[in-house]
Amino acid sequence: MAQALAEAEKAFAADEIPIGAVVVFENQIIGRGYNQTERLRDVTAHAEMLALTAAANYLGNKYLSDCTLYVTIEPCVMCAGASYWAQMKAVVFGAEEPKVGFRRHGALLHPRTKLRGGVRAEECAALMRKFFSLKRK
Amino acid sequence: MAQALAEAEKAFAADEIPIGAVVVFENQIIGRGYNQTERLRDVTAHAEMLALTAAANYLGNKYLSDCTLYVTIEPCVMCAGASYWAQMKAVVFGAEEPKVGFRRHGALLHPRTKLRGGVRAEECAALMRKFFSLKRK
Numbered sequence: 239m240a241q242a243l244a245e246a247e248k249a250f251a252a253d254e255i256p257i258g259a260v261v262v263f264e265n266q267i268i269g270r271g272y273n274q275t276e277r278l279r280d281v282t283a284h285a286e287m288l289a290l291t292a293a294a295n296y297l298g299n300k301y302l303s304d305c306t307l308y309v310t311i312e313p314c315v316m317c318a319g320a321s322y323w324a325q326m327k328a329v330v331f332g333a334e335e336p337k338v339g340f341r342r343h344g345a346l347l348h349p350r351t352k353l354r355g356g357v358r359a360e361e362c363a364a365l366m367r368k369f370f371s372l373k374r375k
Numbered sequence: 376m377a378q379a380l381a382e383a384e385k386a387f388a389a390d391e392i393p394i395g396a397v398v399v400f401e402n403q404i405i406g407r408g409y410n411q412t413e414r415l416r417d418v419t420a421h422a423e424m425l426a427l428t429a430a431a432n433y434l435g436n437k438y439l440s441d442c443t444l445y446v447t448i449e450p451c452v453m454c455a456g457a458s459y460w461a462q463m464k465a466v467v468f469g470a471e472e473p474k475v476g477f478r479r480h481g482a483l484l485h486p487r488t489k490l491r492g493g494v495r496a497e498e499c500a501a502l503m504r505k506f507f508s509l510k511r512k
Contacts, residue, residue, distance in 0.1 A: 279437045280428050281460035282419070291417050300416045315483050316456025323418035323453065343480055346452050 239332060239358045242308040245272040245285060246365055252277060256365045259285035259309040261293035261302060268305070269293030285309060286317035290324055301325050303350070310362035312339035312355060318346040328352040332362030376469060376495045379445040382409040382422060383502055389414060393502045396422035396446040398430035398439060405442070406430030422446060423454035427461055438462050440487070447499035449476035449492060455483040465489040469499030 245258025249272035261269035271288025275281055286309050294300050306328040307313075307321055313331065318340035321329055325348050334355060340346045347353060382395025386409035398406035408425025412418055423446050431437050443465040444450075444458055450468065455477035458466055462485050471492060477483045484490060 275437055275460075279435060280431050281437045282424055282428055282457050287419055291419055294417050298416060300412055300418045314456055314460070316453050316460065319451055319453025319456055320419050323412075323451070343483060346480060 239308050239310070239330065239362075241267055241270070242285075242310050242332070243358065243361060243365070245270055245289075246310045246362070249273045249285070250365060250369055256369050257285045257309065257311045259289040259307060261289045261305050261307055263293070263297065263302075263305045268296040282316070284314065284317050286313050287320055290320055294324070303327055306330060308357075310358075311335050311366065312341065314338050315340050315343055315346060321351060322346060322348045326351045328354065330354045330357055332357055333359040333366070376445050376447070376467065376499075378404055378407070379422075379447050379469070380495065380498060380502070382407055382426075383447045383499070386410045386422065387502060387506055393506050394422045394446065394448045396426040396444060398426045398442050398444050400430070400434065400439075400442045405433040419453070421451065421454050423450050424457055427457055431461070440464055443467060445494075447495075448472050448503065449478065451475050452477050452480055452483060458488060459483060459485045463488045465491065467491045467494055469494055470496040470503070 241260045242258045246256040250256035254273045257273045269289040269292035271285040273285045274283040302324040310332040312335040378397045379395045383393040387393035391410045394410045406426040406429035408422040410422045411420040439461040447469040449472040
């Protein structure tokens, strides 16, 4: 999650909503991403999507069934759906996202995917609060 | 939908699950896509995702709030989530997808997005049946 937070810091520095993600396979990071929806003007450019695509490129396999996705904020429906197709081994997130997080829509993850939340949640949430508080000024 | 079907035929010819999509703005197609998950080895390369990204690139705007997405098969959770973020004006699909279509998970579209299904459903479904029947041989 430290590395996902480092990605989120990159998003913050780029004036993007600060969410970061990494994909880990056999204790190694094989995909990274930070939110780039503004720069790329593309709603699909969420941190998780970029990290999943990078990891699949690295492995040469669209299935990431031995990989864990770490992301600083609870994924949205789109990203949960992507993790479903990738058949992720696990999804680990930092802070909850009650408004647009996927969990309010029920079981969207693949049945084989383990889910864990609340990992370094306070740091992950603090970066978001800092971003939006600066935006409001 | 004829143009979305033409995209699906491209997927079929490329030995990909034959699903196609177009995005229409002011009676003009501004984004096209066909499923390329095998070629790109990327679960995010669904027809809808590629068409949405292409349309946003064309408009220089990640919001497609005056655009309609036409897709031959009912979108999955990931693609419904992407259409949510893009705040699509409408989503029109051909054949239903009872197993992995988004509708079984409830209201995943943006509240402003109008939904219509069953447009040229039989042609859209027939192309899928043809593909999977060849695969089984």
